[in-house]
Amino acid sequence: MKFAVIVFPGSNCDADCYHVVKEVIGQDADYVWHQDETFKTQYDCIVLPGGFSYGDYLRTGSIAKFSPIMNEVIKFANQGGLVLGICNGFQILTEAGLLPGALVRNKGLKFVCKDTFLKVENNETPFTLDYTQDQVIQVPVAHGEGAYVCDENTLEKLKANKQIVFRYSTSAGETFPECNFNGSSDNIAGIINKKGNVLGMMPHPERCAETILGNDLGKHVFTSIVSWLKGGGRNGE
Amino acid sequence: MENNTGKPWVELGLTDYEYEMIKEILAREPNYVELGMFSVMWSEHCSYKNSRPVLKTFPTEGAQVLEGPGENAGVVDIGDGLAVAFKVESHNHPSAIEPYQGAATGVGGIIRDVFTMGARPIALLNSLRFGTLSSARSRYLFNGVVSGIAGYGNCIGIPTVGGEVYFHPSYEGNPIVNAMCVGILEHKDLAKGVASGVGNPVMVVGAKTGRDGIRGASFASEELNEASEEKRPAVQVGDPFMEKLLMEACLELIKTGYVVGMQDMGAAGLTSSSCEMASKGGTGIEMDVALIPRREKGMNPYEIMLSESQERMLVVPMKGKEDEVQSIFRKWGLDAVVVGTVTDDGILRIKEGEKVVAEIPAKGLTEMCPVFEREAKMPEKLAEIQKCNLMELPEPANYQKTFLDLLSRPTIASKEWVYEQYDYMVGINTVVRPGADAAVVRVKGTKKGIALTIDCNSRYVYLNPYVGGKIAVSEAARNLVCTGAKPLGVTDCINFGNPEKPEIFWQFKEAARGIGEACRALNTPVTGGNVSFYNETKGEAVFPTPTVGMVGLIEDIEKVCTLNFKNQDDIIYLLGENSDELGGSEFLVMYHGLEAGMPPDLDLEKEIALQECTLKLIKEGLINSAHDCSEGGLSVALAECCLAGGMGAQIRLEESTLRPSSLLFGETQSRIIISVSRESADKVKAMAQSHSLAISKLGVVQGKSLVINGNSFTINLTLNEIEARYKGAIPCLMKG
Numbered sequence: 001m002k003f004a005v006i007v008f009p010g011s012n013c014d015a016d017c018y019h020v021v022k023e024v025i026g027q028d029a030d031y032v033w034h035q036d037e038t039f040k041t042q043y044d045c046i047v048l049p050g051g052f053s054y055g056d057y058l059r060t061g062s063i064a065k066f067s068p069i070m071n072e073v074i075k076f077a078n079q080g081g082l083v084l085g086i087c088n089g090f091q092i093l094t095e096a097g098l099l100p101g102a103l104v105r106n107k108g109l110k111f112v113c114k115d116t117f118l119k120v121e122n123n124e125t126p127f128t129l130d131y132t133q134d135q136v137i138q139v140p141v142a143h144g145e146g147a148y149v150c151d152e153n154t155l156e157k158l159k160a161n162k163q164i165v166f167r168y169s170t171s172a173g174e175t176f177p178e179c180n181f182n183g184s185s186d187n188i189a190g191i192i193n194k195k196g197n198v199l200g201m202m203p204h205p206e207r208c209a210e211t212i213l214g215n216d217l218g219k220h221v222f223t224s225i226v227s228w229l230k231g232g233g234r235n236g237e
Numbered sequence: 238m239e240n241n242t243g244k245p246w247v248e249l250g251l252t253d254y255e256y257e258m259i260k261e262i263l264a265r266e267p268n269y270v271e272l273g274m275f276s277v278m279w280s281e282h283c284s285y286k287n288s289r290p291v292l293k294t295f296p297t298e299g300a301q302v303l304e305g306p307g308e309n310a311g312v313v314d315i316g317d318g319l320a321v322a323f324k325v326e327s328h329n330h331p332s333a334i335e336p337y338q339g340a341a342t343g344v345g346g347i348i349r350d351v352f353t354m355g356a357r358p359i360a361l362l363n364s365l366r367f368g369t370l371s372s373a374r375s376r377y378l379f380n381g382v383v384s385g386i387a388g389y390g391n392c393i394g395i396p397t398v399g400g401e402v403y404f405h406p407s408y409e410g411n412p413i414v415n416a417m418c419v420g421i422l423e424h425k426d427l428a429k430g431v432a433s434g435v436g437n438p439v440m441v442v443g444a445k446t447g448r449d450g451i452r453g454a455s456f457a458s459e460e461l462n463e464a465s466e467e468k469r470p471a472v473q474v475g476d477p478f479m480e481k482l483l484m485e486a487c488l489e490l491i492k493t494g495y496v497v498g499m500q501d502m503g504a505a506g507l508t509s510s511s512c513e514m515a516s517k518g519g520t521g522i523e524m525d526v527a528l529i530p531r532r533e534k535g536m537n538p539y540e541i542m543l544s545e546s547q548e549r550m551l552v553v554p555m556k557g558k559e560d561e562v563q564s565i566f567r568k569w570g571l572d573a574v575v576v577g578t579v580t581d582d583g584i585l586r587i588k589e590g591e592k593v594v595a596e597i598p599a600k601g602l603t604e605m606c607p608v609f610e611r612e613a614k615m616p617e618k619l620a621e622i623q624k625c626n627l628m629e630l631p632e633p634a635n636y637q638k639t640f641l642d643l644l645s646r647p648t649i650a651s652k653e654w655v656y657e658q659y660d661y662m663v664g665i666n667t668v669v670r671p672g673a674d675a676a677v678v679r680v681k682g683t684k685k686g687i688a689l690t691i692d693c694n695s696r697y698v699y700l701n702p703y704v705g706g707k708i709a710v711s712e713a714a715r716n717l718v719c720t721g722a723k724p725l726g727v728t729d730c731i732n733f734g735n736p737e738k739p740e741i742f743w744q745f746k747e748a749a750r751g752i753g754e755a756c757r758a759l760n761t762p763v764t765g766g767n768v769s770f771y772n773e774t775k776g777e778a779v780f781p782t783p784t785v786g787m788v789g790l791i792e793d794i795e796k797v798c799t800l801n802f803k804n805q806d807d808i809i810y811l812l813g814e815n816s817d818e819l820g821g822s823e824f825l826v827m828y829h830g831l832e833a834g835m836p837p838d839l840d841l842e843k844e845i846a847l848q849e850c851t852l853k854l855i856k857e858g859l860i861n862s863a864h865d866c867s868e869g870g871l872s873v874a875l876a877e878c879c880l881a882g883g884m885g886a887q888i889r890l891e892e893s894t895l896r897p898s899s900l901l902f903g904e905t906q907s908r909i910i911i912s913v914s915r916e917s918a919d920k921v922k923a924m925a926q927s928h929s930l931a932i933s934k935l936g937v938v939q940g941k942s943l944v945i946n947g948n949s950f951t952i953n954l955t956l957n958e959i960e961a962r963y964k965g966a967i968p969c970l971m972k973g
């Protein structure tokens with residue numbers, strides 16, 4: 001399998017995602033520069049990594065969507081290609097219109113870096129196949145603008161279509177309001193598009209993909225992708 | 238230029254004596270641009286003119302040292318062709334005036350120092366000190382500084398993995414903000430700040446030059462006063478995004494092998510970077526300020542040469558490689574402009590077009606700076622303070638309450654409120670996170686890990702600078718050792734008052750003597766650092782604060798040791814001895830309102846035995862946890878071991894004959910708490926004995942409470958009760 005990790009000026013989790021794809025799950029990966037107008041080779045999955053693309057000075061992810069490579073990413077996604085956006089990558093996906101809603105300032109108005117528990121709400125996606133339904137995983141967050149918001153109508157649709165993939169929970173999987181440290185709608189930590197090929201999540205699975213870093217359950221976001229692709233993709237769209 | 242004295246040099250902070258020296262160096266009167274350049278380069282911040290004779294007494298050599306003081310950062314070898322570059326720097330005065338930008342640009346500056354060496358920065362640490370949190374101004378500064386560090390470090394994507402925060406009234410008007418950066422490099426990529434090769438081009442790369450931070454270095458070398466607020470324009474504004482681009486471009490450039498020399502434009506900007514590069518290379522530099530990319534129109538040569546605009550570097554590439562340099566910087570959207578050339582006449586010649594606006598021997602600005610041997614005198618009242626009789630103080634009525642109160646002292650309490658705002662994981666190397674004795678980052682592609690810490694208890698230094706200096710080094714090393722790391726080297730940040738006062742200079746000399754002695758004994762040479770004097774407000778100096786940053790090497794990252802108790806029924810031992818020493822303790826100031834007595838003693842031989850033994854125990858996998866006893870003493874250290882792992886302990890101290898306050902809260906040095914499985918207990922005891930090291934059983938890991946029983950006291954608290962106070966203290970104060 002071949003992954004592309006997009007590098008925007010200001011991306012800072014690009015090397016981390018690359019490391020996990022290459023060294024931890026043993027797949028092929030390329031860095032792709034944001035100025036590239038086309039992909040020079042065929043990719044199986046595109047990763048939009050975390051960081052502060054363009055400094056996030058205007059609004060998180062809002063400038064990155066104008067990078068030349070984003071046209072290709074959008075085309076790739078529209079053709080059903082797998083796109084994973086983590087943290088700033090999630091913010092870019094919402095700005096680019098590939099995912100509904102938006103990410104706004106944390107409710108405490110401060111950057112928060114810590115471990116969170118996530119409940120896997122839907123394990124039937126290409127990104128969560130290797131988890132069990134309702135499994136609780138411990139995954140770090142590190143963001144200042146990670147509160148997921150959307151209108152009521154969108155939220156209802158997300159729920160109805162099982163598009164909410166990860167929610168902040170307790171270690172036992174209870175999605176209490178206290179776990180919702182950043183003030184996201186409905187404890188949302190990650191969502192998928194309706195078609196099921198574009199996932200955005202604020203927590204960083206690449207930061208918990210090796211036991212030396214605390215736990216390695218995050219790597220299954222990446223292994224799921226490989227499992228899915230080996231299975232030939234989802235049918236019956 | 239206007240001035241009231243008729244002596245423009247005095248307005249710029251130079252003395253008549255220094256002005257005469259400048260005339261001698263130039264063999265004529267300097268013009269105003271030249272005078273400005275001398276004034277910043279001869280400021281304490283750039284020249285170390287008051288500290289150099291003392292700094293020379295530090296040990297700076299060792300088999301592991303690849304680059305000692307004098308470069309942008311120190312470099313130590315970690316084997317496998319890899320090295321660690323590290324450095325600490327102060328940004329106290331800017332942070333006092335403009336906490337967010339002051340702290341942010343402090344971080345930006347220290348990161349540049351490290352990647353200038355050809356190293357990829359992999360970790361940041363900081364040492365912070367503020368007044369008490371009951372003051373609104375201290376809360377404002379604390380909040381702003383932490384946000385500034387977070388804003389810069391998080392954006393650029395270098396994890397802030399550790400540090401320390403103290404609160405004390407002496408820092409009310411003058412906080413201490415020391416930032417440390419650590420990077421990894423391959424030996425072959427080591428870059429230096431040297432301009433060599435006559436005819437090579439001199440290039441300015443990175444951000445454009447503006448009017449911000451003009452003469453910031455001089456501002457940093459004065460005492461703060463009511464008028465300091467007006468110097469807000471001397472504080473630079475940081476742009477971490479720009480620095481991220483600059484860092485990536487510079488690291489990419491170094492990999493090409495085209496770089497002859499590279500220097501960060503930090504304090505004193507273009508002036509310092511050019512004269513230091515030429516001076517180190519034994520060359521001259523000629524450059525045209527008209528060619529320097531500027532942010533605003535109408536800047537004169539004085540402003541251009543003295544601007545401290547951030548995120549800029551001076552690069553000397555090989556002649557003929559200008560286009561390659563430019564194409565790398567263009568890719569990152571940055572300027573890279575040839576502004577001059579390296580010459581052979583030793584002169585820093587600044588032109589504006591064809592007109593020469595300054596012409597100074599490069600070494601005149603650097604090596605020829607006057608050096609002062611200041612007078613040193615022990616403060617009159619100190620002997621009396623040291624003699625204060627602490628043996629007859631009344632004991633606390635309720636030890637459990639005192640213990641909880643101590644845990645909620647902001648200096649002791651959990652700093653989670655601080656480090657949760659820092660991205661301490663980006664880079665996916667952080668193996669031991671903030672809140673431990675030392676942070677540990679792995680070195681990808683090897684089995685190695687690097688342990689990092691920054692330490693200083695300034696109250697000890699105040700009470701006895703010599704002992705306090707020894708303790709600062711020893712404790713830093715002990716913190717590293719608790720993770721299983723062998724200490725390699727030191728970067729120190731000297732934060733003191735006005736060195737022209739004999740009492741302050743005495744503190745400095747004595748502290749340096751202690752630091753030097755401990756560094757020699759522990760084989761941790763000083764590889765660089767920073768001196769920040771004039772930390773005074775309205776004539777009152779801060780506590781003398783020589784912070785010690787230290788790096789250590791863990792050969793096998795799988796064997797890393799942490800502080801948390803891990804298994805029920807493990808036996809808890811104390812390596813080292815308890816003793817009756819309350820002087821300088823947090824307990825003494827909290828309960829008795831006294832900052833008096835002698836600080837705890839430090840016997841370097843005992844310290845070495847303790848550290849060697851602990852390292853062996855970890856290496857052989859005989860212990861499950863290790864934690865240094867520091868502020869708050871044995872009881873607080875035990876609580877930290879419990880909270881970190883969510884496991885309680887039953888502690889029995891009935892056999893001790895010490896008074897309970899000393900036993901529980903005294904800050905005796907050279908003590909480490911370890912936990913050991915029952916099977917390993919005998920081996921551990923034998924190992925301690927073979928190092929002639931005292932070892933005593935404290936109790937066992939058990940349950941979800943911490944119970945400490947002594948002759949005349951009992952502490953019995955659930956971990957939830959302890960955690961509420963320990964973690965709740967700072968958030969609660971910051972809401973106030």
